[in-house]
Amino acid sequence: MEGQLVLELYYWEELSMAELSEVLEITRSAAINRVHRARAALRDALTTLADAPGLADQTIAGFDTWAAEIRGRLPES
Helix, strand or coil, X not given: CHHHHXXXXXXHXXXXXXXXXXXXXXCHHHXXXXXXXXXXXXHHHHHHHCCCCCHHHHHHHCHHHHHHHHHHHCCCC
16 A cells, blocks of 8 residues: 555656655655555566466566656646
8 A cells, every 4th residue: 555655756746856756754864765566566576466477577677657648648737
């Protein structure tokens, strides 16, 4: 659950590590570690679900692009 929040704030809301650390009230180093651990957990989950070897790594590698593309499709508020 925490990993999901961290990834949403980092990728979807595009918070910097400094902003993420401020929101979560942790150090910048701890924010970096949480993003790293959340990405690793996501990779593990995707590996379990993936039909083809390497699919999880390809998905994680393209995560930044995917999130930006989805954000770009949303109507302006």
